[in-house]
Amino acid sequence: MEWFIETPYFGILISIVAFEIGLYTYKKTKIPVLHPLLISITLIILVLSIFDIQLSSYEKGGDILSLFLGPVTVAxxxxxxxxxxxxxxxxxxxxxxxxxxxxxxxxxxxxxxxxxxxxxxxxxxxxxxxxxxxxxxxxxxxxxxxxxxxxxxxxxxxxxxxxxxxxxxxxxxxxxxxxxxxxxxxxxxxxxxxxxxxxxxxxxxxxxxxxxxxxxxxxxxxxxxxxxxxxxx
Incomplete structure (x- = not known):
């Protein structure tokens, strides 16, 4: 499991899963404060804290997702x-x-x-x-x-x-x-x-x-x- 955490796939996977959970929760509740981004950020922080995972390990995949900020903005x-x-x-x-x-x-x-x-x-x-x-x-x-x-x-x-x-x-x-x-x-x-x-x-x-x-x-x-x-x- 440790080898997977040290790959970019970990950061990408946890980001997608956390956001999907946030999106599902928001669609079901329709409560404004339960914004998908807020929920996903909270979930990611909890996972990293509970399992004592270094932020640098998450960033290997998170930084890849960040590359899409530019194209999305242009879109x-x-x-x-x-x-x-x-x-x-x-x-x-x-x-x-x-x-x-x-x-x-x-x-x-x-x-x-x-x-x-x-x-x-x-x-x-x-x-x-x-x-x-x-x-x-x-x-x-x-x-x-x-x-x-x-x-x-x-x-x-x-x-x-x-x-x-x-x-x-x-x-x-x-x-x-x-x-x-x-x-x-x-x-x-x-x-x-x-x-x-x-x-x-x-x-x-x-x-x-x-x-x-x-x-x-x-x-x-x-x-x-x-x-x-x-x-x-």
Missing amino acids: LAIPLYKQIELLKKHKMPILIGIFTGVLTSFISVVSLTKIFNYDIKMVYSLVPKSITTPIGIEVSQTIGGIPSITVVAIVITGIIGAIIAPLVCKIFKIDDKVARGIAIGTSSHAVGTAKAMEMGETEGAMSGLAMGISGLITALLVPLLIVIFNIVI
């Missing part, structure tokens, strides 16, 4: 292409909404970390929390953050966004499909986009668009904002 262009006319029609509100979301995310992170007196590296690590993982890691490394913390923040942000997005839309009576998609994609990247796709094709397409553009804006804007932040502080 989101398919539903976007189907809604291209809708994008052209609402291009200015969409761009303004995404830019506002990115700026709000930056300000909220800086404000909260300042209130709780966090180390400056923590600020840099949490700033890219609302963009997709591949871009978030690069931004974190560029501005001097800790990529591992950034990844955790991105995952938590995505899961929370996917869980509360329908409730927030309902409470604030956000019925416009474009607005819902843009809000979800800007705030909770790929995990939120998966939820947006459940809500409808338009929501999914707009969320995928928002995820891509917010990642680009963050990569370009955040280093400048960090410089301004350091000057002001």
Whole structure:
């Protein structure tokens, strides 16, 4: 058994099984907090802890799965292409909404970390929390953050966004499909986009668009904002 654990097949197999259990549980219960990703992460941690398996052993397969993040992100262009006319029609509100979301995310992170007196590296690590993982890691490394913390923040942000997005839309009576998609994609990247796709094709397409553009804006804007932040502080 030990030889199998040390192969990439172990990490791949446990990831797939854990996610399938999470997906089955979510479909059966329909409880938002029982998100498949949250359940699968919990199950994997429990298995590694109970059987005293090193994280490095799991990562041999987990890293292979991570390679698919890029192609999956690009694949989101398919539903976007189907809604291209809708994008052209609402291009200015969409761009303004995404830019506002990115700026709000930056300000909220800086404000909260300042209130709780966090180390400056923590600020840099949490700033890219609302963009997709591949871009978030690069931004974190560029501005001097800790990529591992950034990844955790991105995952938590995505899961929370996917869980509360329908409730927030309902409470604030956000019925416009474009607005819902843009809000979800800007705030909770790929995990939120998966939820947006459940809500409808338009929501999914707009969320995928928002995820891509917010990642680009963050990569370009955040280093400048960090410089301004350091000057002001």
